[in-house]
Amino acid sequence: MERQNEVLEKVIIKFAGDSGDGMQLTGTQFTNTAALFGNDLSTFPDFPAEIRAPQGTLAGVSGYQLHFGSVEIFTPGDHCDVLVAMNAAALKANLRNLRKGGTIIANTDGFDPKNLRLSGIEEKDNPLENGSLDNYRVIKIDITKMTRSALTDSGLGVKEIDRAKNMFVLGFLYWMYNRSMEHTEKFLTDKFGKKPEILKANLDVLRAGYNFGDTREEFTTRYTIGPASIAPGVYRNIMGNQAVALGLIAAAKKSGLPLFYGTYPITPASDILHELSRHKNFGVKTFQAEDEIAAICSTIGSSFGGSLAVTASSGPGIALKAEAIGLAIMLELPLVIINVQRGGPSTGLPTKTEQSDLMQAVYGRNGEAPMPVLAAATPSDCFHMVYEACRIALQSMTPVMFLSDGYIANGAEPWAFPSSSDLAEIKVKFAKEKNAGEKFLPYKRDERLSRPWAVPGTKGLEHRIGGIEKQHETGNISYDPANHEFMVHMRESKVEKLADYIPEITPEVGNAKGKLLILGWGSTFGAIKSAVIRARNKGYDVSHAHLRYIKPFPKNLGELLYAFDQVIIPEMNNGQLVRIIRDKFLIPAIPYNKIQGLPFSAEEIYAKIEETLK
Amino acid sequence: MESSTLPAEKFTPKELVTDQDVRWCPGCGDYSILKQAQTVIPDLGIPRENIVFISGIGCSSRFPYYMETYGMHSIHGRATAIASGLKASRPDLSIWIVTGDGDGLSIGGNHTIHLLRRNFNVNILLFNNEIYGLTKGQYSPTSEEGKVTKSTPMGSIDYPFNPVALCLGASATFVARSMDRDPKHLQAILKRANEHKGASFVEIYQNCNVFNDGAFEVFTEKSSKKNETLFMEHGKPLVFGENADKGIRLDGFTPVVVQIGNGVSANDLWIHDEKDRMKAGILSRFFDNPSKPDHLPRPFGVFYVEDRFCYEDKMQVQIDEMKAKRGEGDLDALLRGKETWTVA
Numbered sequence: 001m002e003r004q005n006e007v008l009e010k011v012i013i014k015f016a017g018d019s020g021d022g023m024q025l026t027g028t029q030f031t032n033t034a035a036l037f038g039n040d041l042s043t044f045p046d047f048p049a050e051i052r053a054p055q056g057t058l059a060g061v062s063g064y065q066l067h068f069g070s071v072e073i074f075t076p077g078d079h080c081d082v083l084v085a086m087n088a089a090a091l092k093a094n095l096r097n098l099r100k101g102g103t104i105i106a107n108t109d110g111f112d113p114k115n116l117r118l119s120g121i122e123e124k125d126n127p128l129e130n131g132s133l134d135n136y137r138v139i140k141i142d143i144t145k146m147t148r149s150a151l152t153d154s155g156l157g158v159k160e161i162d163r164a165k166n167m168f169v170l171g172f173l174y175w176m177y178n179r180s181m182e183h184t185e186k187f188l189t190d191k192f193g194k195k196p197e198i199l200k201a202n203l204d205v206l207r208a209g210y211n212f213g214d215t216r217e218e219f220t221t222r223y224t225i226g227p228a229s230i231a232p233g234v235y236r237n238i239m240g241n242q243a244v245a246l247g248l249i250a251a252a253k254k255s256g257l258p259l260f261y262g263t264y265p266i267t268p269a270s271d272i273l274h275e276l277s278r279h280k281n282f283g284v285k286t287f288q289a290e291d292e293i294a295a296i297c298s299t300i301g302s303s304f305g306g307s308l309a310v311t312a313s314s315g316p317g318i319a320l321k322a323e324a325i326g327l328a329i330m331l332e333l334p335l336v337i338i339n340v341q342r343g344g345p346s347t348g349l350p351t352k353t354e355q356s357d358l359m360q361a362v363y364g365r366n367g368e369a370p371m372p373v374l375a376a377a378t379p380s381d382c383f384h385m386v387y388e389a390c391r392i393a394l395q396s397m398t399p400v401m402f403l404s405d406g407y408i409a410n411g412a413e414p415w416a417f418p419s420s421s422d423l424a425e426i427k428v429k430f431a432k433e434k435n436a437g438e439k440f441l442p443y444k445r446d447e448r449l450s451r452p453w454a455v456p457g458t459k460g461l462e463h464r465i466g467g468i469e470k471q472h473e474t475g476n477i478s479y480d481p482a483n484h485e486f487m488v489h490m491r492e493s494k495v496e497k498l499a500d501y502i503p504e505i506t507p508e509v510g511n512a513k514g515k516l517l518i519l520g521w522g523s524t525f526g527a528i529k530s531a532v533i534r535a536r537n538k539g540y541d542v543s544h545a546h547l548r549y550i551k552p553f554p555k556n557l558g559e560l561l562y563a564f565d566q567v568i569i570p571e572m573n574n575g576q577l578v579r580i581i582r583d584k585f586l587i588p589a590i591p592y593n594k595i596q597g598l599p600f601s602a603e604e605i606y607a608k609i610e611e612t613l614k
Numbered sequence: 615m616e617s618s619t620l621p622a623e624k625f626t627p628k629e630l631v632t633d634q635d636v637r638w639c640p641g642c643g644d645y646s647i648l649k650q651a652q653t654v655i656p657d658l659g660i661p662r663e664n665i666v667f668i669s670g671i672g673c674s675s676r677f678p679y680y681m682e683t684y685g686m687h688s689i690h691g692r693a694t695a696i697a698s699g700l701k702a703s704r705p706d707l708s709i710w711i712v713t714g715d716g717d718g719l720s721i722g723g724n725h726t727i728h729l730l731r732r733n734f735n736v737n738i739l740l741f742n743n744e745i746y747g748l749t750k751g752q753y754s755p756t757s758e759e760g761k762v763t764k765s766t767p768m769g770s771i772d773y774p775f776n777p778v779a780l781c782l783g784a785s786a787t788f789v790a791r792s793m794d795r796d797p798k799h800l801q802a803i804l805k806r807a808n809e810h811k812g813a814s815f816v817e818i819y820q821n822c823n824v825f826n827d828g829a830f831e832v833f834t835e836k837s838s839k840k841n842e843t844l845f846m847e848h849g850k851p852l853v854f855g856e857n858a859d860k861g862i863r864l865d866g867f868t869p870v871v872v873q874i875g876n877g878v879s880a881n882d883l884w885i886h887d888e889k890d891r892m893k894a895g896i897l898s899r900f901f902d903n904p905s906k907p908d909h910l911p912r913p914f915g916v917f918y919v920e921d922r923f924c925y926e927d928k929m930q931v932q933i934d935e936m937k938a939k940r941g942e943g944d945l946d947a948l949l950r951g952k953e954t955w956t957v958a
Contacts, residue, residue, distance in 0.1 A: 280936035282943030298699025466687030
């Protein structure tokens with residue numbers, strides 16, 4: 001059959017169905033196939049908040065968005081081009097994110113009276129029949145029926161047969177986008193090797209989906225998305241939380257320290273614990289404490305004993321840890337505190353993303369309690385920045401706050417992973433000898449203003465540390481007024497001194513001076529970068545700079561900010577970085593905020609740029 | 615990071631004294647406890663550099679500053695949580711937690727019970743003075759009902775904790791009680807606590823002579839001590855009284871005081887068995903207010919001992935098992951993951 005072949009630069013597909021429909025697996029398979037083919041890509045899963053929401057309901061919709069292309073891809077994408085809707089609820093929940101004129105692949109069986117009722121749609125209003133989707137291209141397939149007929153002779157029960165219907169969709173999409181099924185065939189063989197009848201069923205349905213596209217005349221067009229010209233190298237796919245876990249293990253290995261991870265389960269940080277607990281053969285000790293306070297306190301004890309100690313939580317848990325963070329600042333022990341941010345305040349929006357806690361990270365403790373704050377920009381950047389957080393903590397003897405958020409924690413992207421020899425050295429030197437004649441001074445400082453790390457078991461260096469203000473150098477309790485002021489300044493100087501050791505900021509896109517700078521931090525990276533590239537292509541004088549080190553700021557940040565007529569700071573909060581920037585640099589930086597538990601779209605940032613420069 | 619396994623270098627009690635002035639109120643029971651710890655510890659055969667004292671906040675929590683060992687004076691209620699992390703990371707260390715009734719049972723109560731159930735091999739010394747001393751005299755979770763303090767001018771309406779019963783309830787593997795005013799007994803209990811492999815909980819009655827003077831007088835003063843206290847010894851009958859003429863007998867599940875003589879001999883009494891959890895539970899409930907008529911004497915000594923695995927040991931077992939199964943972790947293999955693709 002003669003078919004047209006249309007070449008596209010990029011496509012966004014949203015796979016949506018009931019929690020039990022296997023949409024995460026379908027999405028991941030298509031993603032891996034696209035990656036192996038050489039497309040650049042970015043993905044974002046979208047799980048229901050409820051663990052087992054009732055089948056067929058809006059609350060039970062599980063989604064997976066994939067953005068892939070022959071051009072560079074920075075985000076999982078704004079509006080999807082193709083929406084796979086396995087049932088009525090999946091369509092209802094995702095239709096507003098489908099671009100006008102986009103394609104809907106609908107499983108008609110999922111629009112039966114029962115499914116319509118469960119998704120709150122009256123039978124007479126079935127969207128597949130009432131014309132409401134006329135602005136879209138709708139491909140109606142009774143996927144359930146097709147799957148069953150492909151497996152009539154399989155000898156499997158209906159339940160098992162129906163479980164394979166996601167493979168039909170996958171096969172159909174492979175046909176539509178000219179993809180090889182090889183990767184998925186191999187995946188299924190590895191997964192079901194020991195259950196030949198299940199393996200055969202899945203392969204049969206996958207091929208049935210592909211052949212369905214191939215044989216039906218109504219499908220006149222196939223699409224080709226060529227490989228992207230991305231930097232040569234070996235790539236893998238990585239999610240943000242997984243990258244954090246790998247970064248911690250790498251830092252432990254490179255520093256030669258045992259890794260201790262004390263934490264309490266909380267969304268969206270728990271996956272770091274899950275990942276780390278699988279790698280005990282690296283000597284990793286994971287400790288699920290009784291509460292958030294015990295979690296951080298266990299890491300303080302562990303750090304005192306000479307481990308690379310790390311705790312993680314999300315906003316509400318970080319609030320509970322605040323007093324102990326203050327103690328770690330006073331003790332000047334190395335510690336990494338990870339905040340995978342989510343919508344706040346209070347319990348807020350546990351499964352939704354927000355850059356909610358920058359103020360908490362920078363200021364949220366009693367007393368003058370400065371601490372370095374770092375933030376990752378993308379899923380794979382989580383690896384590099386948490387590694388940096390460990391390095392800074394160990395070299396400057398300080399707790400460090402590392403910020404991620406729900407968006408990059410669960411998002412994934414290709415990663416040209418480093419080899420262990422590429423990673424920066426982390427030198428750790430435990431104190432072994434007295435440092436002041438016959439005495440050991442636990443708070444005597446080196447050129448970084450860092451104090452010695454003398455761990456229990458070291459003969460002759462017995463000493464006591466605590467949360468009460470301490471005398472310079474000796475660490476003894478001191479209520480001396482001048483000493484307190486001196487120590488407050490000392491702790492601040494120690495953190496500020498880090499600016500000598502971190503990279504300067506350079507624009508990601510654009511120039512180091514001009515009309516407009518978009519200054520971002522954290523997970524807004526992809527949306528800002530896409531928008532700024534687009535705006536520059538349209539001739540706008542706009543640049544993008546992204547902060548990964550927020551306390552202290554890179555040394556040249558002021559210089560960069562002063563070189564632009566205007567600075568816009570987009571944040572998924574009510575304006576936090578913007579306040580710190582205004583305070584520190586006295587410039588009229590413009591806030592641009594979105595507080596919907598959702599990431600910015602590139603379109604939104606682009607519109608803001610256009611509005612500002614028009 | 616393991617400490618040395620060479621034979622411990624001897625040190626004297628004097629070498630456990632730091633250059634810091636001890637700042638407790640004159641006459642405070644804490645002085646005696648400090649003295650007993652400094653007396654006993656050099657004899658335990660532990661290198662001084664392997665000893666760590668960790669405390670929270672409160673009068674008792676100043677303790678680490680006065681011990682020439684490693685030490686941490688942390689934040690209110692959290693010494694137990696900090697010690698848990700330290701022990702998990704460094705099973706080789708001898709860790710002593712110093713806490714009080716407010717620190718360990720009120721603000722830090724949660725960590726105390728969880729440490730006990732996990733059974734980290736550490737020693738908890740809970741100085742119970744039944745009052746908040748450092749904040750100048752509010753009632754504590756162990757103050758008796760009706761206690762008049764600065765914060766309870768009409769008397770406390772809180773029902774107090776029974777620390778020994780609480781710890782048994784939390785599945786502690788070593789539970790004992792002693793007092794500041796009986797140095798020999800306290801020394802013996804500290805030694806026993808150290809010998810026990812697992813979490814050792816020692817409640818120490820400690821007099822606060824400023825805000826709660828005489829709280830334990832009836833147990834410590836010569837005139838009443840023998841009649842009001844019951845010193846338990848493993849394998850021996852529960853005998854007490856001025857002339858060791860009274861004993862405890864179990865009538866079903868009910869303990870009764872009996873007069874020895876007139877046909878009742880020591881052999882008819884309850885023989886203390888430290889390994890009997892049920893009976894430890896009954897002994898923990900010998901908790902009557904001594905002003906009540908026909909009350910039972912207050913037990914001192916070891917209520918209960920159990921051999922149970924320690925958290926830090928099992929943690930290491932899992933690491934060793936995983937290493938045996940998969941080999942020492944290979945960072946490059948981890949970074950590479952299961953699936954890669956090459957862009958040429």
